[in-house]
Amino acid sequence: MSYLGITALNLKWALKGPATRGYPLAPRRVIADSRGALAFAKANCIYCSVCRKKCPTGAIGVNRNQKKWAIDRLRCISCGYCVEVCPKDCLSLTTYMSPPTVTKDREVF
């Protein structure tokens, strides 16, 4: 019967220092292939609407006549399906999250 195992483990980690990061003083470690907010390059877009049709949450809106592309950041789940199907490679996933917001606005490009 032993009670010492956890004592030894706790002592080891007490001497090692915290396993967590001193946020916000220590910056977040960015993992290279992480799926974050969706980025849109307007220059290449042909407004074909494939991304809008494929988006599983209906977060993307495309208006071919007005040449407008819009995204509802709160609906986007960063799945990357639109990036996969875009014929002109104008969509990409960044490694950072979209900033917090208090309104449900659509971001229009």
Next chain:
Amino acid sequence: MARTIIPFGPQHPVLPEPIHLDLAIEDEKVVDVLPSVGFIHRGLERLVERKDFQEFVYVAERICGICSFIHGQTYCQGIEELMQVEVPARAQYLRTIWGELSRLHSHLLWLGLLADSFGFESLFMHSWRVRERILDQIEATTGGRVIFGSCKIGGVRRDISPEALAVMRKELDVIERDMREIVDVFLGDSSVKRRLQGVGVLSRDDAYILGCVGPTARASGVAQDMRSLGYAAFRDIKVEPIVRTEGDSYARCVVRCAELFQSVDIIRQAIDRIPPGAIETKVTGFPDGEILVRTEQPRGEVAYYLRANGSRNLQRFRVRTPTFANLPALVRMLPGANLADVPVLVLTIDPCISCTER
């Protein structure tokens, strides 16, 4: 002795997810229990009639936050079998690696919650500290920490480079060393043993008759592991079910602790044997027919029933999740237990209520 009904849940500090139990108590002993579920039903099965069958992988993954990848994988396996799509061997191995990583993080999460349920806070923190390293590996290879999003019909979305596999192999050594430290405490500490040994005994016959699955069944002596069906890379990597015969809470803890090291071993074997080549097969057309697929989730066997009629939407989608199969066992275990042991017993079946209610 007067009988009292104590409501337990749906909001209770020990419960990660809402389930309600009406506990009939005499003195400090539970004499009867009536469970009720249905607090977080989301109607995901019905959604299959509106979502394109390829898009539905995203929904299937969101049935549960812990075994998300294996849900997606099971759905994809079903559709692939219906459409007779041959999945490349590399994709099968990648699915196995990610599936076992999710089993690792699920079991560590469970160990932490178990420690928390009997008030062992430091052990809870240590379990989740180790789990973070696994989540980092998952994020580095799939891009997500909880929802992997890497499984698709016909294969996988992302490949893991040989360099990343080498990093994962090295990281597994550190994770295994850290896991050994906390598992030694779980299996050797006197206070843990006193709370778990002889508590909530489920006999082999009960486990079999009540249709238990996964670690709950294996801890009662039922040698049942769906990985031995040989799906994904398990046709090459053989898995022996880890079985204990005591059937108590401690046995369920021992089984899950041993499965941690089994999963590490499987990932190592998969990294060593992973073949080069394509990671997906192009899928054209629509599924037709019906199928039942079974895979092993961290909590046990999950069964998917899919029915399609050759259109872009499936007709019927039904999931029998492991927690649903283990709930009758919980009802059998609780009578006779002390009131203070109820949180531990509820935790030992590793309840995932969002899976159960879908």
